[in-house]
Amino acid sequence: MKRMIQMLSGILFFVVLIGCQGLNESETGEKEGSDDIVNLRVLHSFTGSQPQAPVMEPAFEEFDEEHGDIELNIQTAAGNDILEQLRTEMAAEDPPDVFTHWGMRRTENYIKNGVIPDISDMIESDQDLDGLYMDGAFGPVTYQGGIYGLPFQGYSYYLMINKDLFEEHGVDIPTNYEELKKAVIQFTDVGLIPFAANNHSARYMLLTWFAQKQTTEDLRSYATAEQEFGEDLLLAAEKALELAELGAFPEGYMNLETAQSLEIFHAEQAPMFYQHSWTVGSIDEELLDSYEIIPFPLGDEQSEPTVLAGTGHFIYMSQRAYDDPDKREAAWKLMKKIAGPDVAKGFVEDIANNTALNVEYDEENVNPILNQILDDMDNAEKLLPSYEEELFASAVEGEYWPLTDALLLGDITPQEYVDQMNDIVSEHPNVQFE
Amino acid sequence: MVRQRMLTLICFIVPTLLFYIYFFLNPVIDTFYNSLFDWDGISPKVFLFVDNYIELFTDPIFYKSLLNTFYWVFLVLVVQIPIGFFLAYFIYQRVKGYKFLRTVYFIPVITSSVAVSLAFSFIYEAQFGILNSFLKLIGLDNLTTAWLQDSLTAMTAVSLPFVWNYIGLMMVILYSGLQSVPNELIEAAEMDGVNALQKIVYVILPSLRNVLVICLVLGISYAFKQFDYVLLLTNGGPVHLTEVTGTYMYKQGFSETRYGYGNAIAITMMFIVIVFTMVINRMLQPKDI
Structure with a gap:
C-alpha cells in the first residue's frame, strides 16, 4: 500500500512538472524568430453578430499575416461589453496595447488619467494621413488641445x-x-x-x-x-x-x-x-x-x-504601448490599418456603414439605403x-x-x-x- | 500525545482557515475599505470616510431598489417556499413517476439564467411575445400590455424567472426534510383522526421548522444576490422601475465607475442580509440542527 502511494505520488509529481513546463514557440503558434517580434494585445468589440465584424475581424487577421515582426493577441468583447472589459483592464493597470472605443464621451476618464496618450505629433508627422479623414472627424477625440485616437467609423x-x-x-x-x-x-x-x-x-x-x-x-x-x-x-x-x-x-x-x-x-x-x-x-x-x-x-x-x-468609433493605443518605442511603432501601424482606406471602403461597400474617411468607393456596390443616407x-x-x-x-x-x-x-x-x-x-x- | 494531536488538528485546520481568510474575509474587508473612498478604478483614491454611506441613505434610487428587493423577499416567502413545499409534499406521497417529476421540477435550478431570461423575454415581448399572442388568441386583448415596461406589471414580470428558477431548490431541501419526519408521528396523528390539512399544519410543518429556516435564509440571500434576470430582461429600467440592489450596485460599480459607492451598497446589502438572518434564526430557533 505504502509503495503504491509512493508510486502514485511520483506520477502526480511528474504530471505537475510536465504541466508547469512552458510551451515551446511552435506550440504557442508564435512567429519564427520571436526575439524580434513585437507582441500587441488588442481589444475590440466588433465580433460575433456585430454588423462591423465581417470587415474588422479580417482586417486584424490580414494585418497579422502581413507583418511577420508583429504578433497580435486579439481579445474581443462584443458591442457594449467592451465598456466593462476595458474598464476592468484599465483598473487592473493592465490595459490592452491597442483598442477600439467610442470618443471622448467614453474615454474622457482614461484621457484625464493619462492612460491614453496624446498622439497629435504622430498624426501631424505622418503624411499618409493628410486629407484622409473627413472634416471634424477628430472632434470626439480632441481633448483640451490634444488628439487621442484615429477615427474609423462614422x-x-x-x-x-x-x-x-x-x-x-x-x-x-x-x-x-x-x-x-x-x-x-x-x-x-x-x-x-x-x-x-x-x-x-x-x-x-x-x-x-x-x-x-x-x-x-x-x-x-x-x-x-x-x-x-x-x-x-x-x-x-x-x-x-x-x-x-x-x-x-x-x-x-x-x-x-x-x-x-x-x-x-x-x-x-x-x-x-x-x-x-x-x-x-x-x-x-x-x-x-x-x-x-x-x-x-x-x-x-x-x-x-x-x-x-459625425464620427463615432476610434482606435487608440495605451500609454504603456506608447512608452515602448517598438510597441508604439507597431501599434501605430495597426491603428493606421484599421483607420485606413481599405477598412473604410469595406465599411461602405460591404457592411453599409458610415466611415470617418474620405474614401473612394463604387456606388454600385453600396447598399441603396446607405447611398440615400x-x-x-x-x-x-x-x-x-x-x-x-x-x-x-x-x-x-x-x-x-x-x-x-x-x-x-x-x-x-x-x-x-x-x-x-x-x-x-x-x-x-x-x-x-x- | 495531546500536543501531537493538537499539531495534527492544526495541520488540518490551517489550510482551510487560510483559504477562508484569503477568499472570504479578505474580499469583505477590502470591500469595506474601498467603500470609504471615492474611486473610479483609475484615478487615485480619495478618502471620504462615511460620505458614501451618507449619500446612500439619502439616495432615492437606492431606496427604490431596496423596496424592489424586499418585494423579491416577499415573493420568496409567499410563493417560492410554499410552492416548493407543496411540490415536495406531492413527491413525498410517492405518486407514480415521482422520481421523474423530482428531476423535472429541479431542472430550472440547473438552467443558465441567461437561457431562462431569454425564454422569458420571448414570453413577455410586447409585439410578438407568447403571452400577449395567447391573450389575443383567447379574446383578452384588453389584458395585453408591455409586461416589462408597465409600472403595474414590470416588477412582478421580472421577478417570475427568479421565483420559478429556485422553486426546485426549495423543493429538494424541503423534500429531504420531509423524509426525516418520523413515520410514527404521522401515523399517531392519523390515528387521532387529523385531516390532510391538519396533518400538514400541526404535524409536518412544525417538524420542518429547522429546514424552513434554511429555506428562508437561502431564499432571502438569493433575493439580495440576484441581479442577472433584471440585468438581462430590463437592465433595471425603465427609469429604475425594476432596479434591485444587486443591479444598482453593479451599475454604480461597473457602469458609472463609482467603485467606492458600489462597495458601500454591497456592504449595506450584506448588513441587511445578516440582520434578516439573525431575526429569522431568533424567531424560528433551530432545535435539532
Whole structure:
C-alpha cells in the first residue's frame, strides 16, 4: 500500500512538472524568430453578430499575416461589453496595447488619467494621413488641445419609411411636425405602429428637433454649460412626449433592443424607422424597394433641415504601448490599418456603414439605403454632431438617458426635463474644448 | 500525545482557515475599505470616510431598489417556499413517476439564467411575445400590455424567472426534510383522526421548522444576490422601475465607475442580509440542527 502511494505520488509529481513546463514557440503558434517580434494585445468589440465584424475581424487577421515582426493577441468583447472589459483592464493597470472605443464621451476618464496618450505629433508627422479623414472627424477625440485616437467609423441618424404602407393607407409623407402628427394619428387609426422605435429612437428625435434650431457653436455652448437649455429644448421635449402619448412608438419600446425594433419595421407593422446608421447593414435587402430615406420633419417654422452625423468609433493605443518605442511603432501601424482606406471602403461597400474617411468607393456596390443616407448628408443644409455621440461629457450620459426615459414615460414634465438637464450639465460640463 | 494531536488538528485546520481568510474575509474587508473612498478604478483614491454611506441613505434610487428587493423577499416567502413545499409534499406521497417529476421540477435550478431570461423575454415581448399572442388568441386583448415596461406589471414580470428558477431548490431541501419526519408521528396523528390539512399544519410543518429556516435564509440571500434576470430582461429600467440592489450596485460599480459607492451598497446589502438572518434564526430557533 505504502509503495503504491509512493508510486502514485511520483506520477502526480511528474504530471505537475510536465504541466508547469512552458510551451515551446511552435506550440504557442508564435512567429519564427520571436526575439524580434513585437507582441500587441488588442481589444475590440466588433465580433460575433456585430454588423462591423465581417470587415474588422479580417482586417486584424490580414494585418497579422502581413507583418511577420508583429504578433497580435486579439481579445474581443462584443458591442457594449467592451465598456466593462476595458474598464476592468484599465483598473487592473493592465490595459490592452491597442483598442477600439467610442470618443471622448467614453474615454474622457482614461484621457484625464493619462492612460491614453496624446498622439497629435504622430498624426501631424505622418503624411499618409493628410486629407484622409473627413472634416471634424477628430472632434470626439480632441481633448483640451490634444488628439487621442484615429477615427474609423462614422454615424448619422436617418429616417427610413416604407413607401408601400404610406401609399396603401393614403398617408402623405410628412415634411414638418404637424404633418408627422397627422400621419401618426392616421397610422394608429388603421392599427399600425407609426414608428418602429425604441427609447434610443425617441431620444434621437428629440435631439434632432432641438438641433434643427442650433449651430455647432450653440450645441457646444450648451454642453459646456456656458448657456442654459431653454425654450428650444422644451419644445423638442414636448414634441417627443406628445408623440409618445399619441402611441407613435410600440408597446414596451423602452425595453426593445434596436434590432428588435428593426424587425417591427421589417414585419411591415410600422411605416417609419428613425435610427443610428449602424443599423443599415441589418436592413432586410429583399425589402429595399419598399424603403426610402426622407429628411427628418422640421419642428416648426424656425427649424432648418438638419442631419445629425459625425464620427463615432476610434482606435487608440495605451500609454504603456506608447512608452515602448517598438510597441508604439507597431501599434501605430495597426491603428493606421484599421483607420485606413481599405477598412473604410469595406465599411461602405460591404457592411453599409458610415466611415470617418474620405474614401473612394463604387456606388454600385453600396447598399441603396446607405447611398440615400450619404446623399442626404451631402445635400443637408446643416450637418451637426449629436449630443450623445460627441458633445456631452461622459458623466452626463448615465443620467441623461434615464432622464429622457422619464420624460417619455410622462414621469416628469418637459419643463422639469429642461431644468434637470441644466442641473446635470452644469454639474458635469464638457471641458474638452478648454 | 495531546500536543501531537493538537499539531495534527492544526495541520488540518490551517489550510482551510487560510483559504477562508484569503477568499472570504479578505474580499469583505477590502470591500469595506474601498467603500470609504471615492474611486473610479483609475484615478487615485480619495478618502471620504462615511460620505458614501451618507449619500446612500439619502439616495432615492437606492431606496427604490431596496423596496424592489424586499418585494423579491416577499415573493420568496409567499410563493417560492410554499410552492416548493407543496411540490415536495406531492413527491413525498410517492405518486407514480415521482422520481421523474423530482428531476423535472429541479431542472430550472440547473438552467443558465441567461437561457431562462431569454425564454422569458420571448414570453413577455410586447409585439410578438407568447403571452400577449395567447391573450389575443383567447379574446383578452384588453389584458395585453408591455409586461416589462408597465409600472403595474414590470416588477412582478421580472421577478417570475427568479421565483420559478429556485422553486426546485426549495423543493429538494424541503423534500429531504420531509423524509426525516418520523413515520410514527404521522401515523399517531392519523390515528387521532387529523385531516390532510391538519396533518400538514400541526404535524409536518412544525417538524420542518429547522429546514424552513434554511429555506428562508437561502431564499432571502438569493433575493439580495440576484441581479442577472433584471440585468438581462430590463437592465433595471425603465427609469429604475425594476432596479434591485444587486443591479444598482453593479451599475454604480461597473457602469458609472463609482467603485467606492458600489462597495458601500454591497456592504449595506450584506448588513441587511445578516440582520434578516439573525431575526429569522431568533424567531424560528433551530432545535435539532
